[in-house]
Amino acid sequence: MVAMSIIATQLISITPLFAQAPAAEARSFNAFIQSLWPEAQQRGITRATFDRALGDVQYDAEVAALSRRQPEYGRAVGDYLNGMVSPARINGGIRRLGEWRGLIDSIEHTFGVPGEILVAIWGIETGFGANTGGKGVIRSLATLAFLGYKGDFAKNELLTALLVLQQGHIPPDRMIGSWAGAMGQPQFIPSSFMRWAVDFTGDGKRDLWTSVPDVLASIANYLREHGWKPGLPWGYEVTLPENFDMRRSRASFREWAALGVRRADGGKLTDRRDANGGKEAILFFPSGARGPAFLVTDNFNVIKTYNISDVYALAVLHLADRFRGAPAFAGRWPQDDRQLTREDRMRIQRRLADLGYKVNDFQGMMDFDLRDNIRDMQIKFGMVPDGHPGMEFMGRLVGR
Known part of the structure; x- marks a missing residue:
């Protein structure tokens, strides 16, 4: 790498x-x-x-x-x-x-x-x-x-x-x-x-x-x-209930559990005795809503300081879990999800900035604040607000 x-x-x-x-x-x-x-x-x-x-x-x-x-x-x-x-x-x-x-x-x-x-x-x-x-x-x-x-x-x-x-x-x-x-x-x-x-x-x-x-x-x-x-988990692969409100991106583990979000491996997301239950977790779709969903914490972002890529951080943390005997991710990854080029991502950032959104980085790195901005624009476009900067979103935002 x-x-x-x-x-x-x-x-x-x-x-x-x-x-x-x-x-x-x-x-x-x-x-x-x-x-x-x-x-x-x-x-x-x-x-x-x-x-x-x-x-x-x-x-x-x-x-x-x-x-x-x-x-x-x-x-x-x-x-x-x-x-x-x-x-x-x-x-x-x-x-x-x-x-x-x-x-x-x-x-x-x-x-x-x-x-x-x-x-x-x-x-x-x-x-x-x-x-x-x-x-x-x-x-x-x-x-x-x-x-x-x-x-x-x-x-x-x-x-x-x-x-x-x-x-x-x-x-x-x-x-x-x-x-x-x-x-x-x-x-x-x-x-x-x-x-x-x-x-x-x-x-x-x-x-x-x-x-x-x-x-x-x-x-x-x-x-x-x-x-x-x-002691803080990096996060979990999760499943979402039917008719889940995709506009929601941030909540505590306890709040996610109350909304019907469940760990994909069947483990407990949290319980009343869990000190981490009140910690914020961000809903993250690496391949958009068609692929697996995750709740990630501040420790996920710490791994991103080593390499700013979301999928790099996911790979490191999943590999660590596999060392402990955890299963492979349960969700199916879409094979047609072509990740955008760095230049494509920079175009998205420049356009969002032009529209008045705060952009923390103009080098193509998609942080979770930017993904919330993408959610907002997806709602305006009538798209599923999953925060994922895919090809369809880029086409609507900046043209192809």
């Missing part, structure tokens, strides 16, 4: 290539790299670190091509989830939970995040460390910085990566990650490494490349610092 998934997958942009002959391009790239020295020096980076990391760095045309790719949300949600929550990944996670049980119990006690969640992210990001991306992080970020990728994002991440090297956490030749600069087994970008990576072994290094304790503790620390609430 990658790119930090923390984060780099949310930072994809369209960047023009420099129309230069290779030799001229190389000269421009080298000149750009040297121009970074004054800012690097201001950040406390030594000349030795700068030269060691960037002295012979080369432009990477493959990274440049990947930076211009427009990601499509073209896979149906059901197909995506089947790929992410595969039997091999379920079995692999269960095996690692057993292998690292003592460590995971210690991390859970320290950070308050369930070990199944940590192992699920580890498995989805890099196959439990088997595939960390294979790109030199310094070269990737240097190329992206040269291209002006996402404004100053890549340049700032490159300079931060130099600080990671200078602190001795990893040598340059072992700083491996994704094309977008996400590093190691948990796919942290350098700035996330500096804020949230943890030296859980106490050896003085935050090793996200080879140390499973540091990897899992760093994921746990990231989630805790982004608001993970211990």
Whole structure:
């Protein structure tokens, strides 16, 4: 999945290539790299670190091509989830939970995040460390910085990566990650490494490349610092009663239960003794009302800070549940539910803003506030108000 998934997958942009002959391009790239020295020096980076990391760095045309790719949300949600929550990944996670049980119990006690969640992210990001991306992080970020990728994002991440090297956490030749600069087994970008990576072994290094304790503790620390609430369920797949009022999107678990909403697996949504019964849960249709329905809580949104995609968060949390023996989702996913492209979603956001709705993000990320705005427009269009930004809704809102 990658790119930090923390984060780099949310930072994809369209960047023009420099129309230069290779030799001229190389000269421009080298000149750009040297121009970074004054800012690097201001950040406390030594000349030795700068030269060691960037002295012979080369432009990477493959990274440049990947930076211009427009990601499509073209896979149906059901197909995506089947790929992410595969039997091999379920079995692999269960095996690692057993292998690292003592460590995971210690991390859970320290950070308050369930070990199944940590192992699920580890498995989805890099196959439990088997595939960390294979790109030199310094070269990737240097190329992206040269291209002006996402404004100053890549340049700032490159300079931060130099600080990671200078602190001795990893040598340059072992700083491996994704094309977008996400590093190691948990796919942290350098700035996330500096804020949230943890030296859980106490050896003085935050090793996200080879140390499973540091990897899992760093994921746990990231989630805790982004608001993970211990003991709060992330949510449930649910079934709705006949003639349910689809305009309702937010209520407490107790209120949902009173409205006839039930867990799809037959478990209790809440009872009077349940401390979480009064917590708000949001009704969420990843594929629209034709597909499965979910109630999700603040902990679902915490997973989205790792990767802003709703279906990524759903995959992580469902995988974690499968580790515990939970069944597969009961609802049937529509196979013709083609997810909109990022550009399509941005068009929806711009149009909703033009109509006077508050839009928190103009990069194509659909938060639950925006889905409530979509519900409002669906009511005006005479559509089922499920909050899902599908093709029919986009056609009515902005044209095809």
